[in-house]
Amino acid sequence: MNTDLNRRRWLKFSGIALVSLPFAYFPRHAQAIANEALRVQLKYRDTPNGDMNCANCLEFIPGKSTTDLGGCKKIPKDDEISPNGYCTLWNSM
Numbered sequence: 164m165n166t167d168l169n170r171r172r173w174l175k176f177s178g179i180a181l182v183s184l185p186f187a188y189f190p191r192h193a194q195a196i197a198n199e200a201l202r203v204q205l206k207y208r209d210t211p212n213g214d215m216n217c218a219n220c221l222e223f224i225p226g227k228s229t230t231d232l233g234g235c236k237k238i239p240k241d242d243e244i245s246p247n248g249y250c251t252l253w254n255s256m
């Protein structure tokens with residue numbers, strides 16, 4: 164009887180943990196996907212265009228270090244913008 168109760172609790176806990184895992188593990192990736200349409204519209208890419216890159220664009224929001232992914236004022240809710248990236252809204256002024 165007691166073993167049955169422990170087994171039910173374990174099954175309940177592991178079921179909840181299994182269902183919750185994607186929400187705990189993938190929220191950052193989900194944000195980037197949310198703005199995929201805007202990335203396409205602005206022709207964003209992870210490579211620079213000559214000397215023009217996100218790191219020297221006024222719209223770039225740097226990450227923790229100069230090489231970390233950051234954000235962009237023109238692509239909201241997206242924190243996976245590469246400092247080496249580029250899009251058609253590149254702005255130096």
Ligand code: SF4
Pocket residue numbers: 207216217218220221222223224234235236237238244248249250251252253254
């Ligand atoms: S506007 Fe374009 S080039 Fe400038 S930081 Fe944003 S994505 Fe990069």
